[in-house]
Amino acid sequence: MATSILTEILQLAGILAFAISGALVGVRRQLDLLGVIVVGASTGVGGGILRDMLIGVHPPLSFLHWQNLTVAIAGSLVVFVLHPGFARIRHFEIVFDAFGLGLFSANGAVVAAVSGQTALTSVLVGAITAIGGGVIRDVLVNTVPGVLTRELYAVSALLGAGSAIAILRLTGDATLASLIGGALAVTLRLASYARGWHLPKARFSGDSTA
Amino acid sequence: MATSILTEILQLAGILAFAISGALVGVRRQLDLLGVIVVGASTGVGGGILRDMLIGVHPPLSFLHWQNLTVAIAGSLVVFVLHPGFARIRHFEIVFDAFGLGLFSANGAVVAAVSGQTALTSVLVGAITAIGGGVIRDVLVNTVPGVLTRELYAVSALLGAGSAIAILRLTGDATLASLIGGALAVTLRLASYARGWHLPKARFSGDSTA
Amino acid sequence: MATSILTEILQLAGILAFAISGALVGVRRQLDLLGVIVVGASTGVGGGILRDMLIGVHPPLSFLHWQNLTVAIAGSLVVFVLHPGFARIRHFEIVFDAFGLGLFSANGAVVAAVSGQTALTSVLVGAITAIGGGVIRDVLVNTVPGVLTRELYAVSALLGAGSAIAILRLTGDATLASLIGGALAVTLRLASYARGWHLPKARFSGDSTA
Numbered sequence: 001m002a003t004s005i006l007t008e009i010l011q012l013a014g015i016l017a018f019a020i021s022g023a024l025v026g027v028r029r030q031l032d033l034l035g036v037i038v039v040g041a042s043t044g045v046g047g048g049i050l051r052d053m054l055i056g057v058h059p060p061l062s063f064l065h066w067q068n069l070t071v072a073i074a075g076s077l078v079v080f081v082l083h084p085g086f087a088r089i090r091h092f093e094i095v096f097d098a099f100g101l102g103l104f105s106a107n108g109a110v111v112a113a114v115s116g117q118t119a120l121t122s123v124l125v126g127a128i129t130a131i132g133g134g135v136i137r138d139v140l141v142n143t144v145p146g147v148l149t150r151e152l153y154a155v156s157a158l159l160g161a162g163s164a165i166a167i168l169r170l171t172g173d174a175t176l177a178s179l180i181g182g183a184l185a186v187t188l189r190l191a192s193y194a195r196g197w198h199l200p201k202a203r204f205s206g207d208s209t210a
Numbered sequence: 211m212a213t214s215i216l217t218e219i220l221q222l223a224g225i226l227a228f229a230i231s232g233a234l235v236g237v238r239r240q241l242d243l244l245g246v247i248v249v250g251a252s253t254g255v256g257g258g259i260l261r262d263m264l265i266g267v268h269p270p271l272s273f274l275h276w277q278n279l280t281v282a283i284a285g286s287l288v289v290f291v292l293h294p295g296f297a298r299i300r301h302f303e304i305v306f307d308a309f310g311l312g313l314f315s316a317n318g319a320v321v322a323a324v325s326g327q328t329a330l331t332s333v334l335v336g337a338i339t340a341i342g343g344g345v346i347r348d349v350l351v352n353t354v355p356g357v358l359t360r361e362l363y364a365v366s367a368l369l370g371a372g373s374a375i376a377i378l379r380l381t382g383d384a385t386l387a388s389l390i391g392g393a394l395a396v397t398l399r400l401a402s403y404a405r406g407w408h409l410p411k412a413r414f415s416g417d418s419t420a
Numbered sequence: 421m422a423t424s425i426l427t428e429i430l431q432l433a434g435i436l437a438f439a440i441s442g443a444l445v446g447v448r449r450q451l452d453l454l455g456v457i458v459v460g461a462s463t464g465v466g467g468g469i470l471r472d473m474l475i476g477v478h479p480p481l482s483f484l485h486w487q488n489l490t491v492a493i494a495g496s497l498v499v500f501v502l503h504p505g506f507a508r509i510r511h512f513e514i515v516f517d518a519f520g521l522g523l524f525s526a527n528g529a530v531v532a533a534v535s536g537q538t539a540l541t542s543v544l545v546g547a548i549t550a551i552g553g554g555v556i557r558d559v560l561v562n563t564v565p566g567v568l569t570r571e572l573y574a575v576s577a578l579l580g581a582g583s584a585i586a587i588l589r590l591t592g593d594a595t596l597a598s599l600i601g602g603a604l605a606v607t608l609r610l611a612s613y614a615r616g617w618h619l620p621k622a623r624f625s626g627d628s629t630a
Contacts, residue, residue, distance in 0.1 A: 026622065027622040029564075030621055031568055031569065031622060032618045032620060034575060038574050049474070054259070054263065054268070054269055054270060055268055056476070058475055059474055059537060063537075063544050069544075080622060117269060124273050125269065135350075140555075140565060145350060147245075148239075148350060148351070152244065153244070155244060198242045201241070327479060334483050354449075354562045355560060358459060362454065363454070364458050409452040411450055411453075412449075412453075412456060412503060413503075
């Protein structure tokens, strides 16, 4: 059970996807170039930094490997330059966020398991890594995080992390676990977004903000 | 100075109380079942995870002991199912939050002291453990945290943590310290809520949001 | 390369500046005395606590050295008592925030470098220490953090941290590095505030909050 170059690439792809989703939100909020880069980079590497703080990796890997921040900043820059071409910015935000969610949930769980954590801890770490970047993005721009409102968001993260750990246990192949777990999470998340699947809502008829 | 089964039970009771307060907020915001569970569980175990990150317990205990998350999720589920019966949901939110505050402030301080932290560190860790879950809950649903606006909130947390450490020093009994410290904090918090006790307010006559 | 008494004083000055900026925001939001102290103290010591969590210092230094919290609370108290005299409260918030930013960015980077971190890690830790306190303040009072909207905010933090590390490498003098790095960051931040310098803004013509 070791991580491979492909696992590294999947991790960078997750960082890129989340950074793009964050930069798109920054563009929509009409931030300047610097603000767009700060939101994009925080969203891209934030989940992984939270993961490292939770499992005790000091300093976080994104502070040691310049590739992580470079990818996150480059993705944010591209979004800033190209954004006038995005006609349906909210749609793109959600799609890139879904890819970040899938790549991070499976990969985060695999990284935790390979570093010796238990199965329960690995699944939770994977799910929190995947959810964390988006929560940082949404809290920074002062909106309710997507994990509370988007269709089957946390369930998709848990599916990605859980299936990755199951596959890792069965096959011992970290890359395969990251790939299949990630694909399952992205598929469930995008399908529930497209179809509007969600769980039953709370029936509260009072003033919700009182 | 060792923790006991009763200390464990007090900790689970604190998690349950905070999870209920978080799930009630989720119901009031009309989230779906998944959103309610995410807010409830984050509020229930969030303070303890913050405590573990601060004192260097990796991974956080709630990632190792399945009981913590189970209690938090079960409490959120019960709130989701039963909520139409809650006529005064804001009132219940505040009462359960007060019990979480009391149980966590005393217990968090005792856990820190037993693990070898100084008295000052233990009191601060206890207060932050107690305040942290509520801050996570309120930031997630995008409101100003209760610790800034609720009557004697931080004072109650410091009273619970401080009196628990004093009792632990005097008697060496962690359970007694958690029980009495917690009871003092809950009593002060609920009394100041009922009576509307607060400290003097800032006299600022300009535009507060400009 | 060792920290000195002057470095300690610069750190306390940074805590004081951030605490004042936080307490001013609390006064503007018309919080009570306790709320003002909680925002002020969280802003003052929050960045340093985040730094310690990132580089693995457990418990955070502000939980061990009573001076840090004392300075933060004292500064908040003074603001609460004197605030009716502040005619231009937003202006003061931004100036004190700039001094906190400058002092923390250079000092945080130096502290990280002296503790053995790499140059990249030290610069990032310094910038995050400087930005962190303000983010905590702004998220607590439920506004978009200044790092996303204020003129050259993150660039000033990176300038302070980067120049401090360069000076430390060249001279080995931690105090000189903190002083010059901090002065550069404060100067750039206040100049860009006064002149309204900012980077190009995203041209997004749709509904920014849809």
